[in-house]
Amino acid sequence: AATSADASAAVRAAAELEARGAAREARRSELARLGLRTFLTMVLRHNFVHADLHPGNILVLPAGGEGGGGGAGEVRLGIIDAGLVVELTERDRRNFLSLFKAIGQGDGELAGDLMLRHAREQRCDDPAAFRRGMRNLVESARAGERGAFNLRHLKVGEVLLEVTSLVRTHHVQPDPVFTTLVCAIVVLEGLGRQLDPTLDLFSVGLPLLVGA
Numbered sequence: 589a590a591t592s593a594d595a596s597a598a599v600r601a602a603a604e605l606e607a608r609g610a611a612r613e614a615r616r617s618e619l620a621r622l623g624l625r626t627f628l629t630m631v632l633r634h635n636f637v638h639a640d641l642h643p644g645n646i647l648v649l650p651a652g653g654e655g656g657g658g659g660a661g662e663v664r665l666g667i668i669d670a671g672l673v674v675e676l677t678e679r680d681r682r683n684f685l686s687l688f689k690a691i692g693q694g695d696g697e698l699a700g701d702l703m704l705r706h707a708r709e710q711r712c713d714d715p716a717a718f719r720r721g722m723r724n725l726v727e728s729a730r731a732g733e734r735g736a737f738n739l740r741h742l743k744v745g746e747v748l749l750e751v752t753s754l755v756r757t758h759h760v761q762p763d764p765v766f767t768t769l770v771c772a773i774v775v776l777e778g779l780g781r782q783l784d785p786t787l788d789l790f791s792v793g794l795p796l797l798v799g800a
Contacts, residue, residue: 616783616784617783617784617786617787618663619648619663619665619783620779620780620783620784620787621784621787621792622663622664622665623646623665623776623779623780623783624776624780624787624789624792624793625792625796626665626667627641627772627776628792628793628796629796631676631681631684631769632681632684632685632796632797633796635675635676635677635678635680635681636673636674636675636676637673637674637676637765637768637769637772638667638670638672638673638772639672639673639674639768639771639772640669640671640672640775641667641772641775641776641779642775643779644669645667645668645669646665646666646667646668646779647665647666647667647668648663648665648666649663649664649665649666650662650663650664651663651664674765674768676765680763680765683702683706683763683765683766684765684766684769685797686702687699687702687703687706687766688793688797689794689797690702691726691790692790692793692794692797694726694727694730695723695726696719696722696723696724696725696726696727697719697720697722697723699722699726700718700719700720700721700722700723701715701719703718703722703760703762703766704718704719704760706762706763706766707760707761707762707763708761708763709761710760710761711759711760711761712758712759712760713758713759714758715758717758718754718758718760721754721757721758722751722754725747725750725751725754729747748770748774777789
């Protein structure tokens with residue numbers, strides 16, 4: 589027959605399993621945020637884009653390297669295989685900064701205007717309609733009471749398909765570097781969604797814009 593000691597042991601075991609699960613989820617969320625910060629630091633501070641950021645090219649390493657030195661549980665990311673890397677000019681960097689800020693602040697109309705102005709060549713037949721389309725697109729992508737861009741609700745791939753449709757409809761020719769950044773962000777979204785579906789893209793990214 590089961591005893592009170594058996595019941596207590598079962599409760600302790602269940603609590604330990606729950607604690608391990610919570611720790612595992614916290615680590616996954618930490619890695620998702622670290623990956624996003626790493627990517628945005630690469631773009632905003634170091635002016636280049638690694639355009640092939642699939643999981644095989646991202647290593648999770650102890651924070652202190654081979655010799656240790658990091659705190660318990662701390663990690664860093666190592667990015668390998670730089671065969672597909674695009675260096676950003678100062679113009680590219682400024683353009684991305686302004687577009688990122690506009691989208692992060694929920695100003696889709698400004699984002700549309702920036703896409704029009706940043707293109708090296710433009711044949712847009714109705715700029716006002718394109719700006720309105722971008723405004724509606726950004727507004728529909730926002731989720732929650734505080735308007736957070738949350739990966740659980742925001743499917744970047746679907747949004748980008750809508751942008752592609754809008755671009756095609758209005759004959760907008762986006763900057764080629766923008767296209768490269770978009771591809772990298774799509775891959776990053778997939779990784780982030782696997783690790784932490786609740787990750788708020790712009791709450792992590794906007795602080796990095798300070799001083800960028």
